[in-house]
Ligand SMILES: [Fe+2]
């Protein structure tokens with residue numbers, strides 16, 4: 001997969017979510033560059049840490065909104081976030097201990113994950129939050 005580019009069709013209609021998604025895409029692109037450019041383990045690990053940290057903060061922001069607005073898919077959506085964090089943390093661990101290489105398959109996986117999560121889950125949440133704020 002090529003680099004991620006945010007486009008209006010990815011907008012969920014809620015500013016903080018769109019801004020976070022743009023930032024997540026930049027961080028995934030950064031990791032993609034580091035991996036493709038054959039950067040040292042420490043650099044790749046640092047990019048992964050930044051991504052994990054930001055993704056966690058973003059997921060928490062979305063989850064707070066879901067909880068506050070009694071979003072009926074809250075638990076389901078939260079489980080999807082948790083599964084991704086677990087997966088990246090595990091990849092990071094295996095990478096640091098030398099068990100695996102982080103290659104283009106990893107960034108491809110992250111790229112398709114973020115795009116499909118935005119289109120399938122976050123758009124649904126965005127639509128719900130917009131509906132509530134217009135009441
Ligand atoms: Fe999101």
Ligand SMILES: [Fe+2]
Pocket residue numbers: 062077081117121122
């Ligand atoms: Fe989400």
